[in-house]
Amino acid sequence: MGSKLSVEIAKLKLRNPVMLAAGILGISGLTLTRVVEAGVGAIVTKSIGPMQRVGFSNPTIVEVDCGFLNGMGLPNPGVDAFIEELKVIKKSEVPVIVSIFGFTSQQFETVATKVVDAGADAVELNISCPHVNEVGEIGQNPQSVKEVVKRVKSVVSKPVFTKLSPNVTDVVKIAKAAAEAGTDAITAVNTLRAMAIDIETGRPILASKIGGLSGPAIKPIAVRCVYEISKHVDVPVVGCGGISNWQDAVEFILAGASAIQIGTAVAYYDFNVFHDVIEGIQAYLVRKGYGSVEELIGASHKY
């Protein structure tokens, strides 16, 4: 693949700007290795917390028009058990960004320290999970965002990505708080709070009742968040939300994203989606006469 596609974000050198989004394929080293073989520039793991969590009971995921609704409840093996899996994932040739969460800034600090010591190339702070209130609430309050980012930044030497929620009135305010606290990059966005009800039984379908909406339904919201953040905050942005093809990826880069993440589309198109998006961006750059992805970042802002 041509060097036109290589990008640098938060000091991570990526062979192309396409990443796997957090939580989509879990933490199995072997599965994540297959994603790397599909060509991605970096992978993000499922969110890892301080201790094991079983998550919510089923149903935890339901297909709705234009996407998925999930209320997983952050199931994970806990950081100490995850470190064994990280050793397998680390053998891949692309940067591994470990997504982490906690209920307090102290817990974020502990998990970040452990995963970086174990070889994570960067951490992504999940302060935006919409169905685990203690975590989602952090990302809605600029003061809490600052506290978590500052604490993690004070203990790790690797880049820190802060993943924001679209479930706020002013995403720029939250992005500014993360930037002031020293985040190296911002990922925008996590899922949108949503729900579905079975009209025969009258019951909410997800066990958690309210979950997070992902997929094409949220793309225009995510594009707007990336545009607003990159216009007002001087920190690189990773776009995420409803990207299914190269056209979507280019749209996010034009909006201001330096890289993009793909989640739900893996369920629709399998691992081929990574290859197709990477090839499509490359062909677009050539057709439009761009020398690099960098030239495309935020190009829509001049209008």
Ligand SMILES: Cc1cc2nc3c(=O)[nH]c(=O)nc-3n(C[C@H](O)[C@H](O)[C@H](O)COP(=O)(O)O)c2cc1C
């Ligand atoms: C089943 C599922 C599990 C997810 N788990 C996580 C997670 O552990 N941590 C996180 O930060 N985001 C998680 N997400 C959110 C995605 O990383 C992404 O932000 C969101 O789905 C929007 O992107 P998409 O439309 O490409 O899926 C999850 C999404 C889905 C659908």
